[in-house]
Amino acid sequence: MRTDGHLRSLAGNRRFRQLLGVRLTSQAADGMFQASLALSVFFNPDLGEANDPFRYAAAVAILLGPYSLLGPYVGTVLDRCSRRNLIGGANLARAALMLVICLTLVTGFNWTWVLCAMLVLAANRFVLAGLAASHPQVVPEKDLVTANSLASTLGALAYGLGLATTGVAKLLDSGVSYSMLALAAGCGYLVSAFIVTASFGRSDLGPVDEAPGGGLWRGVADTTAGMWEGFKHLGRRRGPALVMAVQGLHRFLYGIVFIIAIALFMGFFWDLQSDPDRTTTISWLLVLAVLGNVGVLAAALATPRATRVWGPRNWVLVLIGLCAVVVACLAGTMKPVMFAVAVLLVNIASQGIKITVDTSIQRGIEDAYRGRVFSVNDTVYNVGYLAGLFAAAIVVPKDGYTPGTLIGVAVAYALVCLGYAYLARADAPYDAQSWSPAAPAPRPTTSQ
Structure with a gap:
């Protein structure tokens, strides 16, 4: 158009x-x-x-x-x-x-x-x-x-x-x-x-x-009750519920990796003698911010086609698997340039999963519940990330050098990938025909 x-x-x-x-x-x-x-x-x-x-x-x-x-x-x-x-x-x-x-x-x-x-x-x-x-x-x-x-x-x-x-x-x-x-x-x-x-x-x-629905306080009370109703409704829609859970776990692990990256650039990667004013550190953080936005844009371009070719469930599995591989590579190298590459790839995964989750709610949830489920998803998305940040603050040393924690995160990503592949084998995020014109017949992918 x-x-x-x-x-x-x-x-x-x-x-x-x-x-x-x-x-x-x-x-x-x-x-x-x-x-x-x-x-x-x-x-x-x-x-x-x-x-x-x-x-x-x-x-x-x-x-x-x-x-x-x-x-x-x-x-x-x-x-x-x-x-x-x-x-x-x-x-x-x-x-x-x-x-x-x-x-x-x-x-x-x-x-x-x-x-x-x-x-x-x-x-x-x-x-x-x-x-x-x-x-x-x-x-x-x-x-x-x-x-x-x-x-x-x-x-x-x-x-x-x-x-x-x-x-x-x-x-x-x-x-x-x-x-x-x-x-x-x-x-x-x-x-x-x-x-x-x-x-x-x-x-x-x-x-x-x-x-x-009355005044402001009545609206606030109704919104709170509506979120609970949306949460209960997810129990009858396994496809969207499972992919939302995957996104929440991903955001938790993403928060841990984020804190490790910041701590490394502020500590282990910083050379006090050659860079007392942290000019190099600020430059690297600006590069990471730019690459993160590039990753978001790349995911917006790639996800529509990828979900049509592979299906939304397989696309989520690819992205979670990508995170596992990338984080494992970080643990084995611990170099600034690898973290720059990782920011690009992990942000592609994060945004690609988010787009798939949003689409699953739009296509797999009845309109009467859709707004409430989106509110639940928004809360899970942000609370999962915040929980990951503070979990990392407890275990990450001040200089950020903790390859063992990164290995643990990579293993966790792999377990999430395997768990989702098993639990969602008959419950894709949304209906197969909505992504594949070659699907032989309608096949419901959410439990009734």
Whole structure:
């Protein structure tokens, strides 16, 4: 399908351009803030000894924890409050919190700026979801697919630009402090809040109709009960349930490998005499971040065809098997370049599994339960990763050199692969005919 006409229509749509401006300024500020947060935790001498796996786990938990806890409830709020006011208010609050962070960041690793950082990132969930929910109010239905694709792609680029700007500023030793970087992010949030409040009226971005089911607290209670109903429904849909379990185990093991990699580059791979300012370390971490994103893109391109050719179940087995081989190779080499290659391959596996899981829920779960099952999946996805991070913080030494742990992770991946191959032999993630036109007859792949 050609998108030229849709792009021209969107380019001439003033309201869409304004909403896109809100997204780009907000996500660029997100990139700057999250990069400055990570750098301040990993490289700020004022926060004490840098080589601490628990600190790495805590830093990532700050980034993901609010998402994990608030994710299922965001829609409840968006359907009951003015989205324009919610987006503008959230960004104004984040700009104010940046001032607190700037004043407290230099005093050390204390809970004041940690709490503020968590609030900033929790608000981000509402901003991005609110922007996505607002598209139907400013874009004709025929242009929605293109608008969603364009907004998400440009938003990701803006976020990456914010990350890169902060990373390069520290890499070049520009003298810009962590507090100044956070303050610059606050200015971005302030601009985003100004654009949305100046461009739209209170009800312009929805919700159009009053949400069913009563007030906000009733909605929160209903959402909690709905997640439990979605969990119980998975017991009758083995195909999606099994592949979701595989993804949760993969995220746990992925978290362990992540902490080992960070600890190695901050410790074992770091040469104090030749690189006292950790310039090489920062460069390697930027390379890993880029390769991780390349892996996500490669998985998005490869997964549709791979699932059609091999089937979704076999594709998941290939990806988990790939993780086992890659991690085993890491244990045998322990070289920086091998970790760079591993980041690319493991991120291909991680995103490929995620796409397959999402598709299994879309095709294998009834519409009446689909939203609740997605909420359960979102929680399993993030909680599994966080559990892996803190499990690694307990067993990984400060310099990260632990080939024995990597061997254990590789064995665990192999066991997950074998276990899934056995348990899902008659329960693929979704129906065979949905991926193979050569399937001789319909064959249900989920237990009734």
